[in-house]
Amino acid sequence: MDTLLLARLQFATTTSIHFLFVAVTLGLVTLLVYLQTAWVITNKPVYERLTRFWGQLYVINYVLGIATGIVMEFQFGLNWSGLSRYVGNVFGAPLAIETLVAFFLESTFLGMWIFGWHRLRRGVHLALLWGVAITAYASAFWIMVANSWLQNPVGYEVRDGVAHLTDFSALLDNPTFRMALGHVVTAALLVGGMLMAAVSAWHLVRRTPDFALHRKGLRIGLVTSAVAISFVQGFGFAQFFAIGDVQPTKFGDDPAAAPLIADWTARFGPGDYTPPALANVGLGFMILIGFTLGLLWLMLPLLWRDWVIRLRVPLWILQFALPLPFVALILGWIAREVGRQPWAAYGLLPVEQAVSPVSPWLMLTSLIGFSLLLGTLAVTNWVLLARHAARGAHDPALGRQPDQPPADPHPEPAFA
Amino acid sequence: MELAWYALLGLFFAVYLVLGGYDYGVGLLLARDTDPARRRAALNAVGPFFLGNEVWLVAAVGILFGAFPVLEGELLSGFYPAVLCALTGVVLVTAGVQLRSRPAGQRARTRWDRIVVVGSALAALGWGAVLAGLLQGVPLRADGHVAGVTHLFTPFVAAAALAVAALVALHGATFLTLRLPAADAAPVGRLAARLVPVALTTVGAATALGLLSADVRAAAQQPLVAVLLLSLLVTALLTARAAVARRRPGLAFAATCAALALPVALVGATIWPYALVSTVDPGASLTVADAAASTPTLRLLGWLTLPLLPALLGFQAMCWWVFRGRTDGRAPVYW
Numbered sequence: 205m206d207t208l209l210l211a212r213l214q215f216a217t218t219t220s221i222h223f224l225f226v227a228v229t230l231g232l233v234t235l236l237v238y239l240q241t242a243w244v245i246t247n248k249p250v251y252e253r254l255t256r257f258w259g260q261l262y263v264i265n266y267v268l269g270i271a272t273g274i275v276m277e278f279q280f281g282l283n284w285s286g287l288s289r290y291v292g293n294v295f296g297a298p299l300a301i302e303t304l305v306a307f308f309l310e311s312t313f314l315g316m317w318i319f320g321w322h323r324l325r326r327g328v329h330l331a332l333l334w335g336v337a338i339t340a341y342a343s344a345f346w347i348m349v350a351n352s353w354l355q356n357p358v359g360y361e362v363r364d365g366v367a368h369l370t371d372f373s374a375l376l377d378n379p380t381f382r383m384a385l386g387h388v389v390t391a392a393l394l395v396g397g398m399l400m401a402a403v404s405a406w407h408l409v410r411r412t413p414d415f416a417l418h419r420k421g422l423r424i425g426l427v428t429s430a431v432a433i434s435f436v437q438g439f440g441f442a443q444f445f446a447i448g449d450v451q452p453t454k455f456g457d458d459p460a461a462a463p464l465i466a467d468w469t470a471r472f473g474p475g476d477y478t479p480p481a482l483a484n485v486g487l488g489f490m491i492l493i494g495f496t497l498g499l500l501w502l503m504l505p506l507l508w509r510d511w512v513i514r515l516r517v518p519l520w521i522l523q524f525a526l527p528l529p530f531v532a533l534i535l536g537w538i539a540r541e542v543g544r545q546p547w548a549a550y551g552l553l554p555v556e557q558a559v560s561p562v563s564p565w566l567m568l569t570s571l572i573g574f575s576l577l578l579g580t581l582a583v584t585n586w587v588l589l590a591r592h593a594a595r596g597a598h599d600p601a602l603g604r605q606p607d608q609p610p611a612d613p614h615p616e617p618a619f620a
Numbered sequence: 621m622e623l624a625w626y627a628l629l630g631l632f633f634a635v636y637l638v639l640g641g642y643d644y645g646v647g648l649l650l651a652r653d654t655d656p657a658r659r660r661a662a663l664n665a666v667g668p669f670f671l672g673n674e675v676w677l678v679a680a681v682g683i684l685f686g687a688f689p690v691l692e693g694e695l696l697s698g699f700y701p702a703v704l705c706a707l708t709g710v711v712l713v714t715a716g717v718q719l720r721s722r723p724a725g726q727r728a729r730t731r732w733d734r735i736v737v738v739g740s741a742l743a744a745l746g747w748g749a750v751l752a753g754l755l756q757g758v759p760l761r762a763d764g765h766v767a768g769v770t771h772l773f774t775p776f777v778a779a780a781a782l783a784v785a786a787l788v789a790l791h792g793a794t795f796l797t798l799r800l801p802a803a804d805a806a807p808v809g810r811l812a813a814r815l816v817p818v819a820l821t822t823v824g825a826a827t828a829l830g831l832l833s834a835d836v837r838a839a840a841q842q843p844l845v846a847v848l849l850l851s852l853l854v855t856a857l858l859t860a861r862a863a864v865a866r867r868r869p870g871l872a873f874a875a876t877c878a879a880l881a882l883p884v885a886l887v888g889a890t891i892w893p894y895a896l897v898s899t900v901d902p903g904a905s906l907t908v909a910d911a912a913a914s915t916p917t918l919r920l921l922g923w924l925t926l927p928l929l930p931a932l933l934g935f936q937a938m939c940w941w942v943f944r945g946r947t948d949g950r951a952p953v954y955w
C-alpha cells in the first residue's frame with residue numbers, strides 16, 4: 205500500500221464533500237442577503253418568511269461546511285507535512301489570512317444571526333447577515349489565492365531548499381487566480397439559484413398552500429441561475445488562456461509541454477510528468493453540462509404570466525436538473541487538481557516530497573475513518589435538508605418567537 | 621518577532637480550550653441528565669457562543685500554518701493518533717449540537733445527544749494527549765521528521781488526557797451554574813463542587829507520572845516555571861471550589877477558565893526555547909526560532925493581523941455582551 209496514494213484519495217474525498225456544501229453556502233448566502241434586505245426595506249411578510257425558510261436550510265447546510273473544513277485544515281499538517289516544510293512560508297500566508305480575516309468573523313456573525321431574531325434591532329440583524337456574506341466571499345478569495353499558487357507558484361525564491369516569500373502581490377496577480385475565482389463564485393451562485401428554483405418547483409407541483417411564497421422563490425432562483433450560468437461559461441473559457449500559458453502539461457497536446465518536461469527531467473530526474481488521463485475525462489462533461497444549463501435562459505420568457513408554473517413541464521425539468529451543477533463542480537475540480545499532477549506545487553514540489561512520512565496503515569485508518577464519518581454526516585445532512593425543504597415555510601425553527609411552541613408540522617394541502 | 625507569534629499562537633489555542641472547553645464540558649454533562657428539556661436548556665445556554673468558540677481553533681491552526689509551517693507539519697503528523705482523536709471529537713460535537721434539534725422526534729435527538737457526549741470526550745482527551753505529548757518530547761530525528769507514533773502511548777499521556785477531560789467537565793459545570801436560570805443552576809453548582817476533587821486527583825496523578833517519567837524530566841527546560849504554573853493551576857481549582865460553595869458563579873467560572881488556559885502556558889513555557897524537544901537526538905530538537913516562517917512572511921502576517929485583532933476581539937465581545945446574563949423563557953432556542 206502506498207501512503208501517497210492514500211493521502212491523495214483522502215484529500216480528494218474530503219475536499220469534494222467540503223465543496224459540495226460550501227458552494228451551496230456561498231450561493232444561498234447571497235440570495236439570503238437579497239431576501240432579508242428586501243424584507244427590511246419593504247416590510248413585506250413574504251420576504252420575512254422566505255428569509256426564515258431559506259435561512260433554515262442555509263444553516264443546516266452550513267454545519268457540514270464547518271465540519272469538513274476543519275478536517276481539511278488539519279489535513280495539510282497531518283498528511284502533507286512536506287508541503288508546509290518546503291512551501292509553507294508562501295502557501296501558509298493566504299491560508300492564515302483566510303482563517304483570521306474570514307472564518308473567524310463569519311462564524312461569530314452567524315452565531316449572533318441565528319440567535320439574534322427578536323433580540324437585536326432589525327438593522328443590526330441584517331448587518332450581521334451582510335457580514336456573514338462578505339466574510340464567506342473573503343474565504344473563497346483567499347482559499348483560491350492559495351490554490352492558485354499551487355497551480356502556478358509565483359512571488360517566491362528558493363533558498364536552502366525552502367521557498368521564501370518575495371512578492372506577495374504576485375500571488376494576487378496570479379494568472380491562474382482571477383478567472384478561477386470568478387468561475388468558482390459564479391458556479392456557487394448557480395448552485396444556490398438552482399437549489400432555490402428546484403425546491404420551489406417541487407412545492408408548486410405539489411400545490412402546497414404557500415403559492416405566493418414559492419412562486420417568488422422560483423422566480424428569484426431562476427433569474428439568478430440564468431444570469432450566473434452565462435458568467436460561469438465566460439469565466440470557464442477564459443481560464444483556458446491562463447492554463448495554456450502556465451500549465452502546458454495540463455490538457456495534453458500542447459507544444460510547450462515537451463521542452464518543459466525535458467527541463468524537469470534534468471532538474472528532478474526522470475519520471476512521468478504528465479497527469480493521469482482522468483484529468484481530461486471530466487472536463488468535457490463539465491462543459492457539456494455548462495452548455496445544457498445555458499438553456500435556462502429559455503425559461504425566462506415563461507415567467508410572463510406564470511407560464512413556467514402553468515405549463516408544469518419546466519417545473520419538472522428544474523427538479524431533474526438539480527444534480528447537474530453539483531456533478532459539474534466535482535468534475536471541474538478533478539480537472540484542475542488532477543491536471544496538476546504529479547506536482548503538489550506545479551514545477552516546484554513533487555507530490556511524493558509533499559506527503560508526510562507516516563505509515564500507510566495509519567493513513568488508511570484515517571482515510572477510512574474520515575470518509576465514513578464525513579460521508580455519513582453528508583448523507584444525514586442531505587436527508588435533513590430534504591425534509592426541511594419539503595416541510596415548507598410553514599414554521600421553521602429559525603426565527604421562531606421564543607415563547608411560541610412549534611406548530612403542527614404537517615399542514616393539509618390546500619387543494620388535493 | 622518569533623516570540624510574539626509564539627505567544628499569539630499560545631493565546632489562540634488557550635482561548636480555544638477555555639471557550640471550546642465549556643462547549644465540550646456541557647456536552648459531557650449531557651450524559652448525566654436524561655431529561656430532554658434540561659438537555660436542550662443546557663445546549664441553548666451555550667447557544668449563541670458555540671460557533672464563535674470553535675473558530676479559535678481554526679484560527680490557531682491558521683497561525684500555526686502561516687507563522688510556524690515546519691512545526692505545523694511535524695506537530696500534527698507526529699501526534700497523528702491524538703490529533704485524529706481530537707479532530708473526530710470536534711467534528712462530532714459540531715455536527716451533533718447543530719443538528720440535534722432538526723429532527724422533531726425525541727428518539728433521534730437522544731441519539732444525536734449521545735454523539736455529542738462521545739465527541740466531547742474525544743476532543744478533550746485528544747487535546748490533552750497533544751499537550752502531554754509536547755511536554756514529553758518526541759522522537760525527532762536529525763532529518764527533521766518524527767519517527768513513528770508509538771511514543772504517544774505512555775501512562776503520562778493517558779493521565780494528562782484524563783486530567784484535561786476532568787477539567788473540561790468541571791468547566792462546563794461552572795459555565796452552566798453561571799448561565800442557566802437561577803433555579804436550575806443550584807444542582808449544577810453542587811455537581812461542580814463534586815467535580816473539583818476529581819479534577820485535583822487527575823491533575824495530581826498526571827503530575828506524579830510526569831515526575832516519574834525520564835522523558836518528561838529531560839524535556840523540561842524550565843522546571844521552575846513548570847512548578848510555578850502547576851501550583852497556580854491547583855490554586856485555581858481550589859478557588860473554584862470555594863467560589864462554588866459561596867455561590868459566586870462568576871468567580872468559579874473565571875477560576876476554571878484559568879485552569880484550562882494554564883496547561884497551555886505550562887507546556888509552552890516549560891519546553892521554551894524549544895517548540896519540539898527530541899527524545900532521541902538532543903541536537904535535533906526544534907527551537908521556536910527555527911520553526912518559525914521566514915521574516916517576510918511574518919512581517920506580512922503581522923501587518924495584516926495587528927489592525928485586525930481589535931476587530932476580531934471586538935465582535936466576539938459584542939457577542940458575549942449581547943447575550944450576557946442568565947438564559948430565561950425569552951431566550952431564543954435553536955440548538
Ligand code: HDD
Pocket residue numbers: 355380383384385387388391392394395436437439440441443444447454490491492493494495497529530532533534535536537538539540541543
Ligand atoms: C456549476 C458548476 C460548473 C459548470 C457548469 C462549469 N464549471 Fe468549469 N469548473 C467548475 C464548475 C463549473 C469549478 C468546480 O468551480 C472549477 C474547479 C476549479 C475552478 O476554478 O472551477 C471548474 C474548473 C474549470 C476548468 C479548469 C481550470 C484549471 O484546470 O485550472 C476549466 C478549463 C473550466 N472549468 C471551464 C468550464 C467551461 C468552459 C464551462 C462551460 C461552458 C464550465 N467550466 C462549466
Ligand code: HEM
Pocket residue numbers: 219222223225226229230265266267268269270271272273274275276277299307310311340341343344347348388674675678
Ligand atoms: C475553493 C475551495 C473552497 C471554498 C470556496 C471554500 C469556502 C468555504 C466557506 C464559504 C466556508 C464557510 C463555512 C461553511 O460554508 O460551512 C468554509 C469553511 C471552511 N473551509 Fe473552506 N473552502 C474551500 C476549500 C477549503 C480548503 C482547501 C480548506 C483547507 C484549508 C478549507 C478550510 C475550511 C475551514 C477550516 C472551514 C471552517 C471554518 C468555520 O468554522 O467556519 N476550505 N469554506
Ligand code: HEM
Pocket residue numbers: 212213215216219220222223284287347348350351354534537538541542544545547548555558
Ligand atoms: C474545494 C474543491 C477541491 C476539490 C474537489 C479538490 C480536489 C482534489 C483532488 C481530486 C485531489 C487529488 C489529486 C490527485 O492526487 O489525483 C486534490 C489534491 C490536493 N488539493 Fe485539491 N481540491 C479542491 C480544492 C483545493 C484547494 C482550494 C486547495 C488549496 C488550498 C487544494 C489543495 C490540494 C492539495 C494540497 C492536494 C494534495 C496534493 C496533490 O495531490 O497534488 N485543493 N484535490
